[in-house]
Amino acid sequence: MKKHPEYQYLELLKDIMENGSDKQLFFTPEVLEQYKKKGEEPPYIRSVFGRMIRFDLSEGFPLLTTKKTFHRGIFTELLWFLSGDSNIKYLVDNDVHIWDEWAWKRYHKHCLANDPPADLNQKDFIAKIKSEPKDSDFVKKWGDLITIYGRMWRRWPGSDGREIDQLAWVIDGLKSDPYRKSYVVSAWNPDFIYQMASPKNRNEVPPFCHTTYQLSVVDGKLNLGMFQRSADSFLGVPFNIASYALLLLMVAQVTGLPVGEFVHFFGDVHIYSNHFDQVKEQISRKPRPLPTLKLNPKIKNIDDFKLEDITLENYDPHPPLKAEIANIGGFKETGKKYDRKKS
DSSP: OOOOTTHHHHHHHHHHHHHOEEEOOOOOHHHHHHHHHHTOOOOOEEEEEEEEEEEEGGGOOOOOSSSOOOHHHHHHHHHHHHHTOOBTHHHHHTTOOTTHHHHHHHHHHHHHHHOGGGOOOHHHHHHHHHHSOTTSHHHHHHSBOSSOHHHHHHHEEOTTSOEEOHHHHHHHHHHHOTTOSOOEEEOOOGGGSGGGSOGGGOOSSOOOSEEEEEEEEETTEEEEEEEEEEEETTTHHHHHHHHHHHHHHHHHHHHTOOEEEEEEEEEEEEEEGGGHHHHHHHHTSOOOOOOEEEEOTTOOSGGGOOGGGEEEEOOOOOOOOOOOOOOOOOOOOOOOOOOOOOO
16 A cells, blocks of 8 residues: 555654754843743754755645644635735634744834834734724734735835735746746745845744745646755644645646646755644654545636635544744844945
8 A cells, every 4th residue: 555645744753753863942132031920941942954845735634643633724825825914914814823933023012112012922913903994004014914925925126116916926937838837926025034125024923934936737737846945843743734735736727737736845854842742642643534625716816815715625624723822033243234236
């Protein structure tokens, strides 16, 4: 019998636990203060470098079965990316809280430096985002992550002031000339990343983890390969696998191409130290049959997909495994400039 494809992921976890190198993380002073108040040491990571897993989508939708995964959150987040939006208001209104901490951290840091009495805890901050209309000054200013995947995919800021829709270009190309090798979408934009960023673009959100993806037709089938420079194996990677597999299915449908494989390339792939016990439990579990994902066949435009157009069938996972996410991100101001002078 063919080995269950989920074992690739479980073997990756085992590889990291047995062969990984332990490394310290960078936390901003505000986040370190939170750990101090809780009487906890911040976590470290155990990581390896340079790995790959792949999923043939004809074998089922690769939503992990060795723990229950929040698939509605995955689908909602991808639809948000596809919209090109950078404000968490849509997610909050749909009770998806994947990005709450990073929006709040920027607001919290601003309040500490400028107006401490106005500071809200994260719960109250998110409640305010949800209660106010999307065009309110508070939501527009503090709900906007600035640096986010959808903006780069669909509204890349061009040097001449345009906003470039990379994904639309890829989809049009796949329809007219499917065998070209240049169908790449990049999120890695130095003008939005840490010390390299322009002052107006600096943010506390970590630089793009899944930096680049490529769509390629081989033997008549559409494949998607994604490079992830930093991968939280326990919490993040299950989301990333399902999200990009769904994106591949969507693009295949709107281009009329048969679907092939999702190939996941990793740079630094790691496990947080406060996830070790959960990982050991997950590795001990036996994968169950993968579910089936169906898209509304009437949808022929990538911008027309809605949550109700995505149907997951026969998902029978093991119980969930909960773990706390580490709020990393931010950077040290060094005063150094990375602008090259023109000769």
